Amino acid sequence: MANPPSFPPVPAAPSAETLSIKVDGRSIAVPKMMPDWQGRLQPTTMLQACQAAGVEVPHYCYHSKLPVAGNCRMCLVEFGTPMMGPDRKPVVEADGTPKIARSVLPYEPGTPRGAIACATPISPGMEIYPSSPATKQMREAVLESLLINHPLDCPICDQAGECKLQEYSVEHGQSSSQFVEPKVHKPKAVDLGPRIMLDDERCILCTRCIRFTKDLVGDDKLGIVNRGSYNTIAAFPGTRFDNNYTLNTVDLCPVGALTSKDFRFQMRVWFLKETSSVCTSCATGCNITLWSREGRIHRYTPRDNDAVNASWMCDQGRLNYRWIGREDRLREVVSQRPGGRTWNGALKAVATSLAAAKPGSVALVASARQTTEELFLLSQLAARLNAVTDSVPRQGEADGLLVNADRNPNMTGARITGIAGETPGARLKEIASGIANGTIRTLIVFGEDVTRVGIGAELLGKLETLVVSDILPNATTKMAHVLLPGCAHAEKRGTFINAKGRVQRFLKAVEPPGNARPEAEFLEELLALHAGAEAGHIRAFSMESLFNRMARELPGLSGIEWAKLGDGGAPAAV
Amino acid sequence: MNTLAVPPALEAEIDELISHYPQKRSASLMLLHALQEHFGWVSKEAVEWTARKLDLQPINIQELVTFYPMFRQTAAGRFQFKVCRTLSCALGGGHALHRQLCEKFGLDASKHGIQTTPDGRFSVEFVECLASCGTAPVMMVNEEFHQGVSPAKADEIVGGCR
Ligand code: SF4
Ligand code: SF4
Ligand code: FES
Ligand code: FES
Numbered sequence: 001m002a003n004p005p006s007f008p009p010v011p012a013a014p015s016a017e018t019l020s021i022k023v024d025g026r027s028i029a030v031p032k033m034m035p036d037w038q039g040r041l042q043p044t045t046m047l048q049a050c051q052a053a054g055v056e057v058p059h060y061c062y063h064s065k066l067p068v069a070g071n072c073r074m075c076l077v078e079f080g081t082p083m084m085g086p087d088r089k090p091v092v093e094a095d096g097t098p099k100i101a102r103s104v105l106p107y108e109p110g111t112p113r114g115a116i117a118c119a120t121p122i123s124p125g126m127e128i129y130p131s132s133p134a135t136k137q138m139r140e141a142v143l144e145s146l147l148i149n150h151p152l153d154c155p156i157c158d159q160a161g162e163c164k165l166q167e168y169s170v171e172h173g174q175s176s177s178q179f180v181e182p183k184v185h186k187p188k189a190v191d192l193g194p195r196i197m198l199d200d201e202r203c204i205l206c207t208r209c210i211r212f213t214k215d216l217v218g219d220d221k222l223g224i225v226n227r228g229s230y231n232t233i234a235a236f237p238g239t240r241f242d243n244n245y246t247l248n249t250v251d252l253c254p255v256g257a258l259t260s261k262d263f264r265f266q267m268r269v270w271f272l273k274e275t276s277s278v279c280t281s282c283a284t285g286c287n288i289t290l291w292s293r294e295g296r297i298h299r300y301t302p303r304d305n306d307a308v309n310a311s312w313m314c315d316q317g318r319l320n321y322r323w324i325g326r327e328d329r330l331r332e333v334v335s336q337r338p339g340g341r342t343w344n345g346a347l348k349a350v351a352t353s354l355a356a357a358k359p360g361s362v363a364l365v366a367s368a369r370q371t372t373e374e375l376f377l378l379s380q381l382a383a384r385l386n387a388v389t390d391s392v393p394r395q396g397e398a399d400g401l402l403v404n405a406d407r408n409p410n411m412t413g414a415r416i417t418g419i420a421g422e423t424p425g426a427r428l429k430e431i432a433s434g435i436a437n438g439t440i441r442t443l444i445v446f447g448e449d450v451t452r453v454g455i456g457a458e459l460l461g462k463l464e465t466l467v468v469s470d471i472l473p474n475a476t477t478k479m480a481h482v483l484l485p486g487c488a489h490a491e492k493r494g495t496f497i498n499a500k501g502r503v504q505r506f507l508k509a510v511e512p513p514g515n516a517r518p519e520a521e522f523l524e525e526l527l528a529l530h531a532g533a534e535a536g537h538i539r540a541f542s543m544e545s546l547f548n549r550m551a552r553e554l555p556g557l558s559g560i561e562w563a564k565l566g567d568g569g570a571p572a573a574v
Numbered sequence: 575m576n577t578l579a580v581p582p583a584l585e586a587e588i589d590e591l592i593s594h595y596p597q598k599r600s601a602s603l604m605l606l607h608a609l610q611e612h613f614g615w616v617s618k619e620a621v622e623w624t625a626r627k628l629d630l631q632p633i634n635i636q637e638l639v640t641f642y643p644m645f646r647q648t649a650a651g652r653f654q655f656k657v658c659r660t661l662s663c664a665l666g667g668g669h670a671l672h673r674q675l676c677e678k679f680g681l682d683a684s685k686h687g688i689q690t691t692p693d694g695r696f697s698v699e700f701v702e703c704l705a706s707c708g709t710a711p712v713m714m715v716n717e718e719f720h721q722g723v724s725p726a727k728a729d730e731i732v733g734g735c736r
Binding site for chain 2: 220225
């Protein structure tokens, strides 16, 4: 396996030493060395230099996180280098500037010869001409050749709207083809693996998918079979393309050849709204984009963050979103206490009964799937009540790539707020025996089914007060005296702190169902009511000020502000 | 799993082949040649066997087998007719020779690739230059080389195949 020791590799900083070159006539100094796909410094390429100059060079096979293959030729550019005299000294023009020798075909000196920008290092004094007529002509030729055998079934293609073949054809291609022969036909709707469908006719043979699974995942499953225009991406007959990262090849595929079985034919992408979020399925906290329309989530895709997940995410985390739209979501407040089934009535009832509770007679279990802000508010409530608290660990196996053994997204948050101790889950026994011997009379549960962790229905039945907040029904929510319907991460704002201590913000994509409300919002109200505030006089909720207050109070978060978190998050000293 | 029965002598020969290369992978083509020579073609099992032998994945070997037309992915006939179709032979009657053989064996001359009679006795295919361009048309029948193959001579060669 070609895996570097840490995954994903952290890119080295570009070298301080620079080279002076010209891009489309504009002088620019670019770092002499830049990180390659494994993050190691290598001579800067023409493509990287153009990017640094703000000039986009179209490319298919090149991807900053994959080994360079240089096979698609889309990035061809015309260029020149300073001319050298026989004395190996630069030849200068009349005005003293160096004379540039444009690269030309050796046997046809009148014809410019391009070089592939993705694999050609820059040299001092080099001039790159990404906008020259010769570059344009090369791009047209490459695109024309790529479309020779393409089926042009764009109207029914899932990639439409995010297809590089379409985009480059519009931007750099020409509107007609000289090709009149019958097209080569290749396999369509190939069932490549449990989550992946392949249309070989649309494939442009960039080999991104092959390199990803071989060089990054270490599962050398895909190859190109046959020859010439019959070249076809395939897995070995009888084998399946099936590892926990296969869906990244769908993102990587610049065309509609690799499609996700989960998403294909579900939705035209241009109808979808994009929201920055974080995966909730393990403590890595891969940065993601939520794609939604009219209150429904349609897919997750990874969002670039070199400090967390590079450009990838695992299949399991990616496909774990359907629960958000489940029919049986908790949507109404349920209360068996005086005050009725309204938020105001229920919160007041809870505040009253908590105020009457003897110190030490309250316990609190809050999930490490709750946001840091929610855990912070719950820890404040617990402090007032002198309550014993804990979280519920979810252990799995780490895979040496992205997946963390801790399958909770925010155990770090639970730890630094004090909700969980050094060994999360260790106090659950204490809580269970407290309920059994009658010292604990009130239990507050956020986001967990405690009947599955040793606090069974008979124990819950002994409680005077059971306050529960959750998203989906379970054995604990069924027994609640007061049930407060909460929100999925996609329905609220907040932060998770990943296993490495990175505070990561996620934003709201869709509305919660029914009367469900963000937990942080109603927890602030509950705290105010408990402190004696009148229902009508509670400060309006503000995520920004809650976060900033929390960051001031929690050691490790000092200096971090909501507004400064941005989409990439910030490291905490935890 | 794998059902390829590689006799010990062949395996010893293959191990010796591998020892010629600093990297095992470089022996891929040599192994495929050796296996094809022994079994007559390269089966799926042979691909898997080769991959395992060289610490590779089957798809790595499959890429080679499907790239080079000289590797057979189906069993060929007991008598394999390889008719040259490169320039000199094309001008000198290679296509007519190919058609004559196909018709004689009841095969479709217009089909692409190698064709084999249902009884597994004969196969016919085009190949590229056999390096005897001055004596076109030429062909090989198994390991035997025939040049200046006139229609009558072709009939005679076929007649001799028993
Ligand atoms: S399937 Fe997609 S990613 Fe793979 S080689 Fe073809 S175009 Fe590239
Ligand atoms: S590795 Fe963890 S955080 Fe990343 S996508 Fe998978 S489950 Fe989600
Ligand atoms: S991007 Fe494909 S050759 Fe450069
Ligand atoms: S062309 Fe047929 S042998 Fe050379």
